[in-house]
Amino acid sequence: MAFVKEDERMIRSMTGYGRGEVASENAAFIVEMRSVNNRFLDIQVKTPRNLGMLEPRIKKTVQTSFGRGRIDVFVNRTGKEASPMRIAADFALAEQYLGILTEMKQRFSLPGDVDLASMQSFPDIIGREELTEDPEKIWLMLTPALTQAAERLRSMREDEGAVLAQDMKDRLAAIEKMASLIRDRVPAAIEQARLRLTEAVARIMKEQPDPARMVQEIAIIADRTDITEELIRLGSHITQFRRLLDLSGEESVGRKLDFLVQEMGREVNTVGSKALDADISMTVVNMKAELEKIREQAQNIE
Secondary structure (H helix, E strand, O other), rough: OOOOOHHHOOOOOEEEEEEEEOOOOOOOEEEEEEEEEOOOOOEEEEEEEHHHHHHHHHHEEEEEEEEOOEEEEEEEEOOOOHHHHHHEEOHHHHHHHHHHHHHHHHOOOOOOOHHHHOOOOOOEEEEEEEEEHHHHHHHHHHHHHHHHHHHHHHHHHHHHHHHHHHHHEEEEHHHHHHHHHHHHHHHHHHHHHHHHHHHHHHOOOOOOOOOOOOOHHHHHHHHHHHHHHHHHHHHHHHHHHHHHOOOOOOOOOOHHHHHEEEEEEEEHHHHHHHOOOOHHHHHHHHHHHHHHHHHHHHHEOO
């Protein structure tokens, strides 16, 4: 049994809480679910001892609705049927005790009365008896509470996921704006690099350098300082990242988002290492700060 259809899936956080409750005349079930970050899906179920036979079934059912996260499921039962034990009396044995005690009193002329207090001294007359319950009957009653708790947990994870997604989109927009500033700065940075190279070569060489060789060396330096490809790949990664955030039919996108953040980080680092310009370097530092925030948020996405 799945709690949610595939086409209803949305970006979800991995943290949340859900509670479900169902009650009848003789029993009530309360199911609580708490989830936190985890690289994989880890479901831990805790039930009363007499409901232990349902733990694998509960775990399997919850697995159908979540892709990642550590989910703790707590099941509690109250009411008349909550205890698997009942008090039972062995009346046949009690009758034998009573007969013997009465006969002993009469035969030996013993003082005192043969009453309930006398019978209580024999522990084998009254004892506890473990009840045999129908697992299917319990499951039918438990399922609505389990479903309710899972739906509320999923709803909270979706609400938080929407907030995280919007925050990441805002930060991506900031990174795009900074990338645009860098792109506008690139021609001036290349020209500065060319001038510095020309001046350095002129100082080192005592005689006038070969013009053709100078052009070749400058072209090489210019190519090494050109960050156009890195900015194009960064833009592509941002587009893919946004597309994943807008998906509603993807079961789990957290790992893909984390991978794209790493790729964006590589491109930004390369831009910083290739650009010989103070303004670009400062912008790269700001881009890294935004990427780190995105990384933190992405690690909380299912």
